[in-house]
Each structure stands twice: as structure tokens, then as C-alpha cells.
Amino acid sequence: MADLIFIIPLAPLIGFIINGLIGKKLGENIVGFIGCFSIFISFIISILALWKVASTGEAINFSAGLGSWISSGGVEVSIGFKIDQLSAVMINIVSGIGFLIHVYSIGYMKGDEGVYKFFAYLNLFCFAMLILVMGDNILLLFLGWEGVGLCSYLLIGFWYKREDYADAGKKAFIVNRVGDFGFLLGIFLIIIYMGTLDFAGMQGWIDKHPSEVKNLVGSGVITIITLLLFVGATGKSAQIPLYTWLPDAMAGPTPVSALIHAATMVTAGVYMIGRLHFLFSLSDTTMFIILIVGAATALYSGTIGITQKDIKKVLAYSTVSQLGYMFMAMAVGAFSVGIFHLMTHAFFKALLFLSAGSVIIATHHEQDMDKMGGLSKRLPITYRAMFIGCLALSGVVPFISGFLSKDLILEKVFFGSLPAGKLFWIVGVMAAIFTAFYSFRLMGMTFWGKTKMSHEDYHHVKEPHKAMTGVLIVLAVLSLFGGLIGIPEILGGANNFHHFLTGKNKVFTEMVGETHHGALPYILMIISTSLGILFAFMAARLYSKDSSLPDKFSEKGVGKLLYTLSYNKYYVDEIYDIIFVRTIVNGSRILWKYIDVYIIDGAVNGIAYLFKRVGNLGRNLQTGNVNSYALSFIIGTIGVISFLIYYLIKSS
Amino acid sequence: MNFFTLESSIILGLILFAIGAYGVISRRNLLVVMMSLEIMFNAVNLILMAFTYFNFYEKGDQLGHYLVLLIITVAAAEAAVGLAILVTIFRNKKKIDTDDLSEMKG
Amino acid sequence: MVDIIFLICAIFAVIFSVLVVLMKNPIYSSLFLVGSFLPIATIYILMYAPFVAVIQILVYAGAILVLFTFVIMMIDLKEKEFKIDKSNIYRFLAFGVVSIFLIIMLSYVGFKTFPDNKIQVSHAKISDYLDKKGKTFGSTKAVGELIFGKPDKNPIEANKKTMSSMQIVSFELASILIIVALVGALVLGKSRREKIK
Numbered sequence: 001m002a003d004l005i006f007i008i009p010l011a012p013l014i015g016f017i018i019n020g021l022i023g024k025k026l027g028e029n030i031v032g033f034i035g036c037f038s039i040f041i042s043f044i045i046s047i048l049a050l051w052k053v054a055s056t057g058e059a060i061n062f063s064a065g066l067g068s069w070i071s072s073g074g075v076e077v078s079i080g081f082k083i084d085q086l087s088a089v090m091i092n093i094v095s096g097i098g099f100l101i102h103v104y105s106i107g108y109m110k111g112d113e114g115v116y117k118f119f120a121y122l123n124l125f126c127f128a129m130l131i132l133v134m135g136d137n138i139l140l141l142f143l144g145w146e147g148v149g150l151c152s153y154l155l156i157g158f159w160y161k162r163e164d165y166a167d168a169g170k171k172a173f174i175v176n177r178v179g180d181f182g183f184l185l186g187i188f189l190i191i192i193y194m195g196t197l198d199f200a201g202m203q204g205w206i207d208k209h210p211s212e213v214k215n216l217v218g219s220g221v222i223t224i225i226t227l228l229l230f231v232g233a234t235g236k237s238a239q240i241p242l243y244t245w246l247p248d249a250m251a252g253p254t255p256v257s258a259l260i261h262a263a264t265m266v267t268a269g270v271y272m273i274g275r276l277h278f279l280f281s282l283s284d285t286t287m288f289i290i291l292i293v294g295a296a297t298a299l300y301s302g303t304i305g306i307t308q309k310d311i312k313k314v315l316a317y318s319t320v321s322q323l324g325y326m327f328m329a330m331a332v333g334a335f336s337v338g339i340f341h342l343m344t345h346a347f348f349k350a351l352l353f354l355s356a357g358s359v360i361i362a363t364h365h366e367q368d369m370d371k372m373g374g375l376s377k378r379l380p381i382t383y384r385a386m387f388i389g390c391l392a393l394s395g396v397v398p399f400i401s402g403f404l405s406k407d408l409i410l411e412k413v414f415f416g417s418l419p420a421g422k423l424f425w426i427v428g429v430m431a432a433i434f435t436a437f438y439s440f441r442l443m444g445m446t447f448w449g450k451t452k453m454s455h456e457d458y459h460h461v462k463e464p465h466k467a468m469t470g471v472l473i474v475l476a477v478l479s480l481f482g483g484l485i486g487i488p489e490i491l492g493g494a495n496n497f498h499h500f501l502t503g504k505n506k507v508f509t510e511m512v513g514e515t516h517h518g519a520l521p522y523i524l525m526i527i528s529t530s531l532g533i534l535f536a537f538m539a540a541r542l543y544s545k546d547s548s549l550p551d552k553f554s555e556k557g558v559g560k561l562l563y564t565l566s567y568n569k570y571y572v573d574e575i576y577d578i579i580f581v582r583t584i585v586n587g588s589r590i591l592w593k594y595i596d597v598y599i600i601d602g603a604v605n606g607i608a609y610l611f612k613r614v615g616n617l618g619r620n621l622q623t624g625n626v627n628s629y630a631l632s633f634i635i636g637t638i639g640v641i642s643f644l645i646y647y648l649i650k651s652s
Numbered sequence: 653m654n655f656f657t658l659e660s661s662i663i664l665g666l667i668l669f670a671i672g673a674y675g676v677i678s679r680r681n682l683l684v685v686m687m688s689l690e691i692m693f694n695a696v697n698l699i700l701m702a703f704t705y706f707n708f709y710e711k712g713d714q715l716g717h718y719l720v721l722l723i724i725t726v727a728a729a730e731a732a733v734g735l736a737i738l739v740t741i742f743r744n745k746k747k748i749d750t751d752d753l754s755e756m757k758g
Numbered sequence: 759m760v761d762i763i764f765l766i767c768a769i770f771a772v773i774f775s776v777l778v779v780l781m782k783n784p785i786y787s788s789l790f791l792v793g794s795f796l797p798i799a800t801i802y803i804l805m806y807a808p809f810v811a812v813i814q815i816l817v818y819a820g821a822i823l824v825l826f827t828f829v830i831m832m833i834d835l836k837e838k839e840f841k842i843d844k845s846n847i848y849r850f851l852a853f854g855v856v857s858i859f860l861i862i863m864l865s866y867v868g869f870k871t872f873p874d875n876k877i878q879v880s881h882a883k884i885s886d887y888l889d890k891k892g893k894t895f896g897s898t899k900a901v902g903e904l905i906f907g908k909p910d911k912n913p914i915e916a917n918k919k920t921m922s923s924m925q926i927v928s929f930e931l932a933s934i935l936i937i938v939a940l941v942g943a944l945v946l947g948k949s950r951r952e953k954i955k
Contacts, residue, residue, distance in 0.1 A: 624754030626685065627848045630676045631855060638859050645866050655761035655768075656804065656881045659867060664768045666863050668775055670856045675779035677852035683784045683830055687791050690822065691775050694798055697814070705805040705884065705896075714904050717810050717896055718925055724817050725932045729939030731822045735829045736946035742833055751846075 005062040005081050008045050008091060009130040011038040015123035023116025032106040035119030039102050039126055043095035050088040054500065059084035061136070070139065077197050082136035085500055086274055089339060090133035093346050097263045098126045100471045104354050105255040107465030108361060118158060122259070125151035129264050133271060137197045138187055141272065145183070145236065148265045149176045155260060156252040168251040175245040179235015186228035193221060203278050217282055226279055226286040230293075233269030238320050239297045239327060244573055246320055250312040254357030257312060262319050262349035267342050270326045274335050281333060288419070291331035295427040298324030300570075302434030306441060307566040310367050311356045314442050318393065319349060321431055328428065329409045332416035340483075340497050341405035347482050348392035348402055351475035355386040358472065359446060361464045363453070369442065374451035378461040383447050385472040390443055392479040394436035396532045401483025406432065407525050414524060429528045436536040444543030661702030668695035682738050682748040686731065693727045760804055760881060767797035767804075784830050788823055795819045806888055807896030905929050 015038030023031045049060060063080040070077045083091070102122060109115045128151060132144025150173070157169025191197065193216060194205045206213050216222050233239070238246040238261075249261055260266070273280055273290070280286060298321045305317035322345050329338035360367055362379055376383040392402035410432075414425040451458050463469055485497045542549055553559040565571075621632075668691060675688025697720045704716025742748055774794035781787045795818050802811035894900050905925045 622756060624756035625848075626682070626750045626753075627677050627680070627846075627852075630673075630685075631848065631851055634673050634677065634855055634859065638855065638862065642862055645862065649866075654880065656764040660764070660768070661801075662867055663864065664771065666860065666867070667772055670860050671772070671775045671779055673859065674852045674856045677855065678846060678849045679779065680846060681784055681835075683826065683833070684779070684781075684787050687778055687784075687787050687826065690791060690818070691778060691794065694795065694818075698798055698801065701802055701805055701807060701810065705807065706881070714807075714896060714900055715925075717807055717901055718904050718928075720810050721813060721901070722928060722932055724813060725936060728817055728822055729935050731825060732939050732943040733946070735825055736943040739829060739832065740946050748833060748835075 003062070004045055005049065005060060005083060005134070008042045008049075008081075008095070009127050009134065011041040012123040012126040012130070014038060016120045016127060019116050019120035019123060023120055026116065028110065028115050031116040031119050032102075035123055036099060036102040036106065038123055039095055039099040042126070042130065043092070043099050046088070046091040046095045049083050050092055053083060053085055053088045059087075073191075074195055075191050075197060077137050077139045079140065080136045081134040082199070083134065086271075086339065087133050089343065089500075090271055091130060093343055094126060094129050094133065094264050097346050097350050098122075098129075098259060100474060101255050101259045101263075101350065101354070104258075104357070104468050104471040105253075107467035108253065108255050108357055110465065114158065118155075118253070121151055121154045121158070122255070125155065125260060125265075129268070132268055136199055137201075138190065138199070138276075139197050141275070142180075142183065142187065145232070145268060145272075146180065148260070148268060149173060149180070149236070152176070152249070152260050152265055155256040156249045158252055158256065162251075165251040168245075168248040172245040172249050175242050176235045179232045179242050182228045182230075182235070183232025186225050186232065189221065189225045189228065193225075199275060202276075206278060206282075213282065220285075222279065223283040223285045226276075226283050227289065229272065229276065229279075230286060230290055233272055233327075234293065235269075237266045237269030237323050237327070239269075239293050239324060240300065243297065243301070243320050244576060247313050247316045247569070250310070250316050254312065254353055254360060257316070258350045258353035258357070261316065262353050263346035266319060266323055267326070267346070270323070270330060270338055270342055273327075273330045274339055277330075277335050280330070287331045287333065290327055291413075291424060294324040294327030294331055295424050295431075296324070297321065298328065298431040299427050299434070302431045302438070304566050304569050305438040306434060307563055308438075309370050311359065311369050311372075311442065311446065312353070312367060314369075314438055315349070315352055315356060318352075318435065318438065321435060322349065322393075324431070325406065325409050325428070328413055328424065332412050332421070334409070334412035334416070336497065337405070337408045337412055341409055343497075344392070344401035344405040344479070344483050347475060348389045348479040351385055351472065351479050352389040352393065354468065354472055354475065355382050355389060358382040358464055358468050359386075361468070362461045363457070364460070366453075369445040371452050372446045373449050373453070374447070374458070375461060376447040378458065379447075379463055381463055381469045381472060385476045386447070387443060388476045388479055390439040393439050394532050394536055395432065396436060396529060396536055398529070399484070401479055401481070403529070404483040407528065410528055411521050411524060415521075425524070429531060432528055432532050433535045436532040437539045440536040440539035441543045444540050448540070448544030658702055658706035661706070662699055665695045665699035665702065668692075668698065680750050682741070682750060682753075685750070686734055686738070689734075690727065690731065693723065697723055760885075764801060764804060767800045770794075771797040771801075784835065785827070788826050788830060791826075792819050792823055795823075805896070806885070809896055809898045809901050 015034050018034055019026075019031050023034075026034075052060060060083040061080065062082070063078065068076045068078045081087075102119070105118065105122065109118050112118065125148060128144045128147025130144070132141055132148060135141045135144060153169045153173040155169075156172050157166040160166045160169075187197070190202070194202055196202060196205060213222075231242075235242040246261060246266070250257055252260075280290075301317040301320040301324070305314050305321065308314045308317065322341070326338045326341050326345070329335075329341060359372070359375065359379065359382060362382070363372065363375075366372065391397050392400050395403035395406040397403060410425055410428050413428055414421050416424075453461075553563070621628075623629075672688045672690075672692035672695060675691065676685050679685050679688065700716050700720050700723070704714060738748060741753065745753060747753065771794055774790045774797070777790040778787045778794060781790065795814060799811040799814050802808075802814065888895050
């Protein structure tokens with residue numbers, strides 16, 4: 001089994017190479033088949049690995065046997081994969097959902113001229129993501145980290161002929177890069193203080209040097225390291241302040257949004273914290289900061305999502321918000337809960353995005369919800385899939401996957417050991433309210449009520465390709481029933497998921513110890529769920545019955561102010577532009593105009609000019625006049641003779 | 653007053669050499685340049701002769717004279733060839749003024 | 759007596775050389791050049807080197823300057839083409855360089871105390887020695903013996919003996935040089951009818 005592990009990342013890599021090199025000649029169908037098949041192979045082996053890990057409880061270690069990859073200054077890093085329980089879950093999510101999205105893309109990208117490139121990039125992305133979650137050292141994780149960032153850029157700007165799409169790709173990459181800078185600094189500090197980049201090595205170092213660890217914690221070094229790593233996570237997982245790329249990333253094709261920006265890439269930050277939980281749990285300050293950032297992001301992006309008109313942008317802000325939830329869970333030490341929410345979110349967010357893609361294709365690339373409406377009769381499968389997705393997202397139906405994971409998070413935050421847990425619970429509930437509101441607003445504007453499309457456009461709308469609808473059905477089933485493996489004890493379940501991750505091999509040592517508090521957890525659950533149902537219903541009524549109440553609210557006074565702020569994303573993009581982008585551009589302009597042109601070019605040109613002048617002077621020696629040459633002879637003679645005389649005088 | 657000493661012969665030779673050098677550097681007529689060259693040869697011969705004479709002692713011999721003879725020979729050959737070249741130049745360019753013969757621009 | 763002759767010859771040599779350099783007409787320059795050779799030859803005679811003096815007159819004044827005169831006549835510069843050398847920058851440069859040269863050399867010669875040198879003898883002693891001992895110092899015979907070696911009195915053995923002096927080599931080389939120069943001058947001087955107008 002251990003020997004087959006390398007096939008998991010290798011298959012999509014081969015798919016990338018084949019599709020990339022000769023895909024243009026192979027034709028649409030073969031390219032799609034190769035793309036899906038390679039991921040399918042990874043998925044099969046991932047399932048086998050999961051089964052093995054679950055049955056034996058032991059991690060599968062695989063070493064590439066290529067010797068050490070980097071060996072310098074006492075730090076030795078080699079290429080190796082380690083499938084423990086956490087990785088097993090992640091590779092299944094990545095390859096499973098990846099496979100479904102590849103199948104969906106066969107239908108979505110039909111007829112596009114760059115379809116071979118698309119599948120090649122998707123495969124490359126899966127390769128990088130798999131490396132990220134399977135690597136046994138931070139450097140491999142970072143390699144995958146950067147790889148997914150690259151593929152994100154390639155795929156967001158896929159329709160590169162439109163300049164704003166290409167700009168969105170650049171924005172994603174650059175904002176990510178800012179986060180990666182912090183990440184790298186964290187890695188450097190780890191090298192300095194622990195001397196190893198292996199996860200097992202790091203954990204072993206911490207176990208063997210308790211006094212040193214205490215020193216590091218006391219002096220704040222661990223806090224700095226974990227904060228730097230978290231900066232990287234904010235970039236990749238779109239938290240405040242580095243989230244601005246994610247809404248713009250909706251410029252890419254919808255399968256890309258589903259795979260990268262809902263299910264897998266943005267969860268890399270959460271995974272990283274889970275992987276390095278032993279580091280993060282050492283520093284209470286960092287955990288508290290993560291909690292603050294996660295909660296703030298969850299609430300903040302929820303408030304933006306309720307006014308957006310583009311169907312994909314609503315879902316984008318929803319992703320940012322849900323990622324905030326995941327970080328909240330990781331912050332209070334409930335790592336398995338965070339991963340559980342990661343998994344369920346992957347299911348229903350992919351479902352939501354793919355349904356949105358189905359709507360977009362069906363309405364011939366119309367993305368503005370203001371122009372839709374009443375599509376439930378024309379797109380039955382899509383409508384039902386999206387409805388299930390929204391239910392899961394808002395978590396208003398008990399035992400649906402989203403409900404279970406979200407409520408677990410809220411409960412852990414409330415009872416958590418971090419200060420002001422109750423306050424953060426309130427923030428979480430408010431974010432849940434907004435979530436319910438915007439998801440059912442989306443349903444109302446898109447599917448219910450009277451249509452705003454023209455009569456003949458409306459009758460052209462029909463369900464798209466079977467590949468797309470089939471995937472929607474599968475994902476809907478997963479969203480409904482996928483959470484059942486994680487039902488907590490208080491609701492009568494065995495919480496297999498939690499025990500899987502914290503059980504025999506102790507992947508996580510969780511920080512939360514308190515579990516039983518009588519009736520309080522149930523009361524909290526009922527409060528949050530009922531509030532969610534209330535607001536969901538409100539949104540459904542407001543936006544489906546053609547009520548002009550939302551418009552009247554946003555026309556004047558406080559309502560107008562709030563609406564403008566929310567609709568324009570609190571002008572954060574503009575603020576960033578002024579503070580960062582303009583200063584850099586102006587600074588560069590100064591550097592260019594003055595330093596480069598005057599000083600550096602001046603120096604180089606000046607040297608050339610100097611040589612030219614000296615050469616011009618020297619040119620005058622060659623006069624072509626016999627007399628001047630004779631003069632040179634005589635001068636030389638005088639020189640030689642005086643030299644001789646000098647020596648004669650000296651010696652006598 | 654003893655004028656005829658080695659020292660004064662050398663001084664005479666030097667003065668003649670200097671005059672010849674002045675002529676070579678200063679005159680623009682190539683013929684006069686060649687004549688000044690002959691003056692320089694003369695000066696050198698004079699100095700050589702002076703040394704052979706005033707350093708004569710019983711075992712000495714006249715190698716200096718022989719060297720002067722050779723120098724005169726070489727000077728003759730050089731004058732012949734130099735004048736032939738000058739004639740060729742004159743035939744081609746119709747002038748023997750060094751300033752006009754220089755083809756350098758600027 | 760000798761001193762006065764030397765002084766007069768020296769003055770004439772210098773004056774004539776200066777006139778060579780300063781004259782505009784090249785014919786005048788060549789005449790003064792001849793005038794410059796004669797005092798030099800006289801000085802050679804004073805130095806007990808008659809052979810060299812005669813050779814100097816023959817070769818220099820008799821051959822080289824004749825050549826010069828022929829060439830001057832062939833070039834046939836017109837009166838107006840005697841360039842005015844006053845506007846020449848090289849005049850000043852030459853003056854400067856030559857004066858530096860003279861200053862350096864004359865000061866060296868002046869400050870070096872010749873009488874300390876044991877090798878040098880004054881003219882009076884040398885001439886006394888040469889007159890009394892009857893040695894022929896600079897005569898033709900002496901130079902010939904220098905080049906070709908001392909003749910053997912016995913005619914038969916004289917034929918067999920090879921000339922074994924070093925100076926033979928340079929002698930032969932000088933003759934080769936003359937032949938080469940002759941050929942070169944011939945080739946260069948060949949009149950090309952198509953070029954002469």
C-alpha cells in the first residue's frame with residue numbers, strides 16, 4: 001500500500017503533461033476523459049489509503065527514496081509523503097470533489113477553444129494540492145502552497161483575452177504572495193529555532209526539549225512564528241486583511257470557483273493550522289488572534305454578501321465567511337471540528353457553485369440576479385440542488401451536514417477556553433443569520449417569484465448537459481447525508497469523525513476538554529437554528545414576492561448608508577489601492593525616473609562618455625604629420641636618456 | 653685655454669644633434685627634414701670619434717673609426733632610399749609639404 | 759694652435775647647421791649642409807683620423823649631397839611654394855623639446871668631472887705619444903688592418919690564411935646593405951611614364 005501512495009499525485013501530473021503537450025490535437029472528448037480519469041485513479045487509491053488508515057489506525061509513510069532534496073546548514077529535507085488520518089481525509093476530499101468537478105467541466109467547458117488547457121491546469125492544480133496535503137515536511141507543503149497559487153492564477157485568468165479577468169488572476173497571485181512572505185518568514189524562524197522542517201521532527205523536537213520550548217514560548221518566539229504562518233493562511237484562505245482577491249476571482253470559469261475557491265485551495269490555510277496544531281496550541285496569543293480574525297471575517301463578509309447582485313459574488317463572500325468559521329474552530333483548539341466543517345463546506349459549497357454555473361450556462365451567461373427570477377420551473381434539477389445547498393449552508397435543517405458542523409463550531413466556541421467565548425458565540429450566530437439571509441435571498445431572486453427575463457429568453461432556459469446535472473445530484477446527496485459521520489454525542493451520534501481524527505493515533509490533541517454541560521448546548525442550538533430559520537424565511541419572502549421593501553430601505557437615510565457601504569464592499573479595494581498600490585507605483589516611478597535614469601544610466605553612460613572623451617584626446621596623437629612623429633621620437637629619446645642619466649648619477 | 657678636450661667635443665656634438673632635431677621636428681619641407689637628419693648623423697659620428705681619440709691608450713685601437721665608417725655607410729644607404737621614396741611621393745601627390753601630405757581628418 | 763682651430767671649426771659647424779635649418783630655399787640648405795661637413799672633417803683630422811675625414815667628404819659631401827641636389831632640382835619647387843614655416847606649431851614644440859634635451863645633457867656633461875676619469879688623456883699627451891711612437895693611429899692602413907687583419911709578410915702563406923677578424927662580418931653586411939639600398943632606390947625611382955604629366 002505504501003508503495004502506491006506516489007500514484008496519488010502522479011496521476012494528475014501525468015494528466016497535466018499529456019493534456020498540456022498534445023491536448024490540442026486530441027480533441028475535446030479525449031482531453032476531458034484523460035483529465036477525469038487521472039483524478040479518478042487518485043480517488044480510488046485515496047479511498048484505499050483511507051480504508052487502510054481507518055482499519056489499522058497507523059499512518060502510511062512513503063519516502064520517495066530520492067535522497068535528501070535540500071541539505072544545507074544542518075537542515076535536511078527529503079521528499080516523502082505521510083498519510084495519517086488528517087491527510088487521508090484531505091486527499092479524499094480533494095480527489096473526490098476534484099473528480100466530480102472534472103466531470104462537471106466536461107459539460108461546462110464544452111465548445112471553449114482552450115478546453116485542453118483547462119483540464120491540464122485543473123490536473124496540475126490537483127497535483128499541487130495533493131502534494132500540499134500529503135507532504136511530510138513544511139517545505140513540501142509550501143511547494144504545494146505555491147503550486148496551487150500558481151494554478152489559481154492560471155485558472156482565474158483563463159479567459160485571458162478579457163483584461164479584467166487577467167487582472168483578477170494577477171490580483172489573486174499577488175495578494176497570495178504577500179501572505180506567502182509571512183509564511184516564508186515563519187519557515188525561516190522554524191529552521192533557526194528547531195533546525196528541522198519535518199513535521200515528525202518538529203513534534204519530536206518539542207517533545208524532547210520542554211525547557212527550551214518554555215523559553216521560546218515565554219520570549220514570544222513561538223507566537224511570532226505562528227503569527228507569521230497565520231499571515232500566510234490569511235492570504236491563501238482569504239481572511240481579513242488578504243481576502244480581497246477571492247471575490248475578484250469569480251472571473252474564472254465556475255468549475256474553477258467551485259474547486260479552488262470553495263473546496264480545496266482556500267482550505268489549505270485551515271489544513272496548515274491543523275497540521276501544525278502542536279505549534280499553534282503552544283501560543284495562546286496567536287490562537288486568540290486567529291479567533292478574532294476568523295470571527296470578524298465571518299461577520300464582515302456576511303454583511304457584504306447580502307447586497308451583492310452577481311450570483312457568484314454572493315457565493316464568494318459566503319466562502320470567506322465560512323472560512324472564518326473554520327478558523328474560529330481551529331482557534332479554540334477544536335481541530336477536528338474545523339476539519340469537519342471543511343469537509344461539509346466542500347460538499348455544499350461545491351454544490352452551490354456548480355448549481356450557479358448551471359444557472360449561468362442555462363441563462364446564456366447571465367450572472368446578474370436582478371435579471372433572473374422564477375427559474376424554478378425551467379430548471380428543476382438545478383433548483384432542487386441549489387435549494388439543498390442553501391439549506392446546508394445556512395444549517396437550518398437538523399442533521400443536514402452544514403447544520404452539524406456549524407453547530408459544533410458554535411458550541412466549541414461558546415465553551416472554549418479562550419476568553420470572551422460567549423461574545424464570539426454571539427458573533428458566530430450573527431454571521432449565521434446573515435448567511436441564512438443571503439442564501440435565501442439568492443434563492444428568491446433566482447428561482448422564485450416572477451421572472452425578470454424577457455419572455456423568449458425565459459423559454460430558452462433549459463437544463464444543461466447531463467454531466468453537469470449528474471454531478472449536482474451526487475453533491476446534493478453528499479450535502480444531505482455527508483455529515484452523518486460526525487454527529488456529536490449530545491445529539492445521539494457516535495461522532496465517528498471526531499474519534500477518527502483524535503483517536504488511536506492522536507492526530508489532534510484538542511484543547512477543549514469540557515463536553516457535558518447539561519441542557520445548555522441544546523438551548524444554544526435551538527436559539528441559533530431558530531434565528532436562522534426566521535431570517536431565511538424573511539429573505540425568501542422579501543425577495544420572491546416582488547416586494548419593494550428592500551429597495552425602499554436602501555433608498556434613504558441609514559438604510560442608504562448601510563446599503564452603499566455593503567454593496568461597495570466597504571470600499572476596501574479602493575483603500576488598499578490608495579495605501580499600497582499607489583505608493584508602490586509612485587515609489588517605483590521615482591526609482592525609475594530618478595535613480596534608474598539619472599543615476600544608474602548616468603553612471604554607465606558617463607563611463608562610456610568618459611572613455612569617448614579620453615579616446616578623442618588620444619586621437620590627436622595620430623596626426624599623419626611626419627614632424628609630430630619625429631617629435632615623439634625625440635621625446636622618447638629624451639626620456640630614455642634621462643632615465644639612464646639618473647641611474648648613472650645614482651650609481652656613481 | 654684648452655678647448656680641444658673630450659668634454660667640448662661632446663658638447664659640440666650635442667649642440668649639433670639638437671639643431672638637427674629642431675630641424676626634423678620643425679620644417680615642413682621633406683627635403684630639409686632629410687638634411688637635418690644628416691646633421692644628426694654627423695653629430696653622432698663626431699661624438700664617437702671624440703671618444704675613440706680621447707680614450708686612446710697604448711692598447712686601444714680604432715674600432716670607433718670603423719663604427720663611424722659603418723654609420724656613414726648606413727646613412728648613405730638610408731639617404732638614397734629615403735630620397736627615392738620622397739621622389740615617389742612627389743610623383744603621386746605633387747607636393748612635399750608634410751602638413752598637406754597628412755591625410756588624417758579632424 | 760689646435761684649440762683655436764677646433765674652436766673656429768666648432769663655431770662654423772654650428773652656424774652652418776643653424777642656417778641649414780632656418781633657410782626656406784632647399785638649395786641654400788643643402789649648400790650650408792656641405793659647409794657644415796667641412797669643419798667636422800677638419801676636426802677629424804685634428805683627431806688623427808685622416809681616413810675617416812676623407813671618407814666623410816667623399817661620401818657625405820660628394821655622394822649624398824649630390825643626390826640631394828639632384829632630387830631638389832628634380833622636385834623643382836617654385837618660389838611661391840617655399841612654405842612659410844612661421845605658422846607651424848611644431849616650431850614651438852621643437853624649441854621646447856630641444857631645449858629640454860640640451861639642458862639635461864649639457865648639465866650632465868657639465869657636472870660630470872671628466873678629469874677624474876683615468877682613461878681620458880688630454881690631446882697634448884696623445885699627440886705627443888702618437889708623434890713620438892710613430893704609430894699610425896687613424897690612417898688608412900690602420901683601418902684596413904682593423905677590418906681585414908694584419909697582413910702576413912710571406913706571400914704564400916698569406917694566400918692560405920683566411921681573414922679571421924670579426925669586423926669582416928659587419929663589412930660584408932654593410933656591402934649587402936648598400937646593394938639592397940641601391941636596388942631599392944632603383945625600383946622606387948623608376949620613372950613611370952604614365953604618371954608623369
